[in-house]
Amino acid sequence: MQTYDFIVVGSGSAGSVLAERLSASGRFSVLVLEAGGSDRRFYVQMPLGYGKCFFDPAVNWNYKTEPDPGLAGNADHWPRGKVLGGSSSINAMVWIRGAREDYDDWAAEGNPGWGWADVLPAFKAIEDNATGADAWRGAGGPVHVSHCESNVHPLTKRYLAAAEQAGLPLNPDFNGAAQEGVGVYQINTKDGRRMSAARAFLRPAMKRRNVRVETNALATKILFEGKRAVGIEYEQNGRTHTARAGREVILAAGSINSPQLLQLSGIGPAPLLQGLGIPMVHANANVGANLQDHVGINYTFKGRTATLNQILRPWWGKALVGAQYLLLRSGPLSLSMNNAGGFFRTDPGQTRPNMQLYFQAFSTVIPKNGERPILSPDPWPGFSIGLSNCRPSSRGEIMIRTNNPRDYPRIVANALSTNSDVEEMLAAVKFVRRIAAMPAMADYIVEEILPGPSVTSDDDLIQDFRKRSGTVYHPVSTCRMGPDAGRAVVDARLRVHGLEGLRVIDASVFPGNITGNTNAPTIMVGWKGAEMVLEDNS
Missing domain, CATH: 3.30.410.40 (Cholesterol Oxidase; domain 2)
Structure with a gap:
């Protein structure tokens, strides 16, 4: 079994940021597990190639919701990126941060460090805006933002x-x-190519000796010693592997896969997991609940x-x-x-x-x-x-159907x-x-x-x-952040309540949805989450 300081599950909008920032000093080793394959595909890199990726199983999980009464009984198609860069490799690239009040609401709910004054510096640091820096915009950052x-x-x-x-x-x-x-709209492209999280963050990180990225590697279980996460079990090319985390396991698998992996690992609603024969590690009814979408x-x-x-x-x-x-x-x-x-x-x-x-x-x-x-x-x-x-009041849930990691979870959107x-x-x-x-x-x-x-x-x-109507592909909040373990999954430092050595850092931790597209905010969560991990492991 190989040991790394950090294991990051998912190479998407947040996971790519984590890989780059956690490895930058050279002090720590990072393993990134990605269930999909390479992003070096023409229709991934070409901005309007988005349509070719919409149903392509080579880069897309192609999830489908349960028939939804709010959508006249339709079972909605939910594309999610299954590729280096995650959904940032197949989205429509509109670069929106959200309203300042969104983040002030996050802080007001008991999440210090997540107000507008806290997140604005992170957004500015991330950006390389085509028109240069000002009071609101950043220049010189990893993500180039084009004006069209x-x-x-x-x-x-x-x-x-x-x-x-x-x-x-x-x-x-x-x-x-x-x-x-x-x-x-401003979009995250550069020189006519998509500026995904993989291009901006992961590809530079992959050049470092202390970063290892495994593709076609499906994480199947978080490994625990008591209440402490110590590693990940994953399947790759028909074989089962294990990797150990000396410091932390970080889930950055997104609003569907992060709660799914927690549930498969014994963290979630007790009746559901016990009914599926999954040994309980920590009961928390909020894992997979509170689903919000635009x-x-x-x-x-x-x-x-x-x-x-x-x-x-x-x-x-x-x-x-x-x-x-x-x-x-x-x-x-x-x-x-x-x-x-x-x-x-x-x-x-x-x-x-x-x-x-x-x-x-x-x-x-x-x-x-x-x-x-x-x-x-x-x-x-x-x-x-x-x-x-932008801020619907409807709530849904994402819950596993079986104890088989390859079985898609049950997505109940409850739209409208x-x-x-x-x-x-x-x-x-x-x-x-x-x-x-x-x-x-x-x-x-x-x-x-x-x-x-x-x-x-x-x-x-x-x-x-x-x-x-249908989703505009912005599911969030299935591992929501909050101070009360009875209402949330992670605390303000994105640590899973009741457990050690385990964080979730992706769109699933949003306390509430954003006024706008969710990709830029997810990259910001990866940026700030990495800062917290580094501070806590200094």
């Missing part, structure tokens, strides 16, 4: 003008002084002149943008599917935005087997205005299961139509394709968004 104003589709300007006509201010930086308003929907329209559909769909267009990308690392393939978006309040009484907007200068109404048809969009000039809720979530979604889709009805957009729109002009009553709108 000069490269987005011309239709984006119409969207921004319409949103402004609908009452939203233009916002040049959602990560700056204020979040509310509309603007072009739910979204697109409204799709047909336009009067060409959108990206007319360049991405035909063979000659694919050849043109392909050559542009291969030769110049520019063009549509170098961008996110979301050119622009924004944040707004469905109720002026809200203290901060509770809804996020997305603008896509293409449409994918016609499905394509085996992939999300971003690179083969609809034949007509289509575009979409999408939205998602509260009246408040339904009411704010109803108000939000009406606002999307308001944007589309503004002069800047109305002159361009031929017709609304989805849900269509016949869907007008509140009941019909609710029925429509129940049928067509």
